[in-house]
Amino acid sequence: MTKLLTLAAMIALPAVAAFAQAPMDAPTYVMKAGAGDQYEIQSSRLVLASTKNAKLRSFATMMVADHTKSTADVKAAATRAGLHPAPPKLDAMGTKNVAALRATTGSARDRLYVEQQKGAHQRALMLHQTYAQTGTAAPLKSTAASIAPALQTHIGELSSM
Numbered sequence: 001m002t003k004l005l006t007l008a009a010m011i012a013l014p015a016v017a018a019f020a021q022a023p024m025d026a027p028t029y030v031m032k033a034g035a036g037d038q039y040e041i042q043s044s045r046l047v048l049a050s051t052k053n054a055k056l057r058s059f060a061t062m063m064v065a066d067h068t069k070s071t072a073d074v075k076a077a078a079t080r081a082g083l084h085p086a087p088p089k090l091d092a093m094g095t096k097n098v099a100a101l102r103a104t105t106g107s108a109r110d111r112l113y114v115e116q117q118k119g120a121h122q123r124a125l126m127l128h129q130t131y132a133q134t135g136t137a138a139p140l141k142s143t144a145a146s147i148a149p150a151l152q153t154h155i156g157e158l159s160s161m
Helices: 002-021 026-048 054-080 092-102 106-134 138-159
Strands: none
Touching: 026 054, 026 092, 026 106, 026 138, 054 106, 054 138, 092 106, 106 138
16 A cells, blocks of 8 residues: 555646646636536536446445535635635546546446546645645645545555445
8 A cells, every 4th residue: 555655646746746736726626626526516416317336336335425515615715815716627637537436337337437547646645735735825734634535545545435
């Protein structure tokens, strides 16, 4: 587990360094966080409708609850920061990933979901950790920092699937 997390951190380090060079503005963070949450919610609901795997069903249920909460938390922080965020929507990658899940069935869908979740959670963790460190709006920085531990928990759960 430690080796896996170390490897993941080493892979993500160049991307984190790139983010560190130019702080992300608040509206971009809100949009990216919302898009990530929308993917988590939509893909998890899709899997909940079809999976027979109890562990995966439990994980997907947690994803819907946790990412619905993080969306609400980011929206509230954005409002405190003086922003008026649009409702979150899937980005191009999320749209592609949900379409790929819809095109598969059974245990193949379950496997694809887990693989997609691993990548999505690594990207989300990097987004929130980076914004917490270098962001431009204090309410969003603290919210980003508070979301990161849940993402780390999700990554831990995924590593055992």
